[in-house]
Amino acid sequence: MNQVMALPIPTGHGSLEQYIQTVNNIPLLSAEEEFDLAQRLFLRDDLEAAKKLILSHLRVVVSIARGYDGYGLNQADLIQEGNIGLMKAVKRFDPTRGVRLFSFAVHWIRAEIHEFILRNWRLVRVATTKPQRKLFFNLRSMKKNLNALSLEEAQSIAKDLDVKLDDVFEMEQRMRGSDIALTAQDDSDDEAFAPIDWLSDNESEPTYQLEKKASIALQTEGLAYALSNLDERSRDIVESRWLADDGMTLHELADKYGVSAERIRQIENKAIQKMRAFLPAQ
Numbered sequence: 001m002n003q004v005m006a007l008p009i010p011t012g013h014g015s016l017e018q019y020i021q022t023v024n025n026i027p028l029l030s031a032e033e034e035f036d037l038a039q040r041l042f043l044r045d046d047l048e049a050a051k052k053l054i055l056s057h058l059r060v061v062v063s064i065a066r067g068y069d070g071y072g073l074n075q076a077d078l079i080q081e082g083n084i085g086l087m088k089a090v091k092r093f094d095p096t097r098g099v100r101l102f103s104f105a106v107h108w109i110r111a112e113i114h115e116f117i118l119r120n121w122r123l124v125r126v127a128t129t130k131p132q133r134k135l136f137f138n139l140r141s142m143k144k145n146l147n148a149l150s151l152e153e154a155q156s157i158a159k160d161l162d163v164k165l166d167d168v169f170e171m172e173q174r175m176r177g178s179d180i181a182l183t184a185q186d187d188s189d190d191e192a193f194a195p196i197d198w199l200s201d202n203e204s205e206p207t208y209q210l211e212k213k214a215s216i217a218l219q220t221e222g223l224a225y226a227l228s229n230l231d232e233r234s235r236d237i238v239e240s241r242w243l244a245d246d247g248m249t250l251h252e253l254a255d256k257y258g259v260s261a262e263r264i265r266q267i268e269n270k271a272i273q274k275m276r277a278f279l280p281a282q
Helices: 016-024 031-044 047-056 058-066 075-092 101-120 122-126 130-142 151-161 165-176 206-228 232-243 250-257 261-276
Strands: none
Touching (some): 016 058, 016 075, 031 047, 047 058, 047 075, 058 075, 075 101, 075 250, 075 261, 101 130, 130 151, 130 165, 151 165, 206 232, 232 250, 232 261
16 A cells, blocks of 8 residues: 555645645545445555545544644644554555444544644643553543632543543643742742742852753754765655654655655654664654
């Protein structure tokens, strides 16, 4: 199915809005058309049939990806990850089971998006257990409002998701990320104290400053050395994705190099693994 991964799927070169408009204009398949195409792929490995199945369901990916707007990640990247899930679903789809491709593909699309979020969103790097993942992806939608959970609400969520009550409260606290003001709110009050007044300032200590300077230099030099050990294309992909002020998406880099976005992701992952060997231990 590697050839299917490289299909010329429309990318909406002008903008994400254009891409969405493009995929929404692709005609839907009737049940009979879908079954016929799926049979051709399943029985004869017909790649043209696979292409039509994928293209007709790209709008499904967009719809699902929009449900993950609140995680602070690039919408185009979420859609691309969902597209990869769709391709995997098409590859595994068995039309003789009597279900539509849409119903079968939803799981694969969401699974790829979930994995992408878990790899890239800072708050969920600790969400490694199955109950934590359940809570992370469901807690936001199950809450009735933006207020803190009441005991009754938390108990209901814990029961519905089959997780511990303490896990519900812990994940809510991580996701709320409420901030506490370190400085006094009223500058006119000379007697006012704030949390910052009780903190010692170790950063001005000379030894700390020297260590910090040496650490920054080591990391900067280490990063430059790690990048220098990559081939030109891999280095450009890593720099364009993670080191540029306005990082490029997988789609944009795929267009630049004339390959699939999945191929760009494979190159990126391999490059990062190689770089780790050259970076100083933290």
